[in-house]
Amino acid sequence: MTGNPGKPDAFGYINSMLRSILIPEFGKYFLVCILCFGLDFSLLVALREYAGMHYLVAGLISILAGNILNYTLSTKWVFHSRKLEDKSKELTVFLTIGLGAIPFHHLVFWLCTDFGDLHYQISKLIAVGTTFILIFILRKVMLF
Numbered sequence: 001m002t003g004n005p006g007k008p009d010a011f012g013y014i015n016s017m018l019r020s021i022l023i024p025e026f027g028k029y030f031l032v033c034i035l036c037f038g039l040d041f042s043l044l045v046a047l048r049e050y051a052g053m054h055y056l057v058a059g060l061i062s063i064l065a066g067n068i069l070n071y072t073l074s075t076k077w078v079f080h081s082r083k084l085e086d087k088s089k090e091l092t093v094f095l096t097i098g099l100g101a102i103p104f105h106h107l108v109f110w111l112c113t114d115f116g117d118l119h120y121q122i123s124k125l126i127a128v129g130t131t132f133i134l135i136f137i138l139r140k141v142m143l144f
């Protein structure tokens with residue numbers, strides 16, 4: 001508390017904000033990402049194993065599908081406030097952030113698979129883990 005008994009200090013305000021807004025949003029976003037990753041990973045394996053696609057092409061298609069599901073669930077369930085009123089602009093920024101992370105994601109995916117000699121499924125887990133928090137922060141700051 002500051003010298004003002006009824007007014008919380010900066011730390012108390014930040015702590016309150018974290019508990020009431022960011023932690024629940026982050027938890028919901030984490031659950032949404034798990035679901036989206038399930039779609040992404042399942043589609044990757046199906047396209048690679050059953051359709052015979054190269055793992056990087058299959059990975060691009062699967063990550064796009066995951067991003068579209070992520071947008072839908074994020075706007076319906078995770079984030080309740082919006083910085084952009086225009087839904088088409090919001091979708092464009094949302095997908096731009098996700099698509100902007102794809103080169104980094106695919107670089108990690110490729111390096112782990114082709115140079116790290118890891119199975120493409122393990123490489124996918126590593127690539128997703130490296131981009132998850134960055135994308136959450138960017139979307140929270142820019143959109144919600």
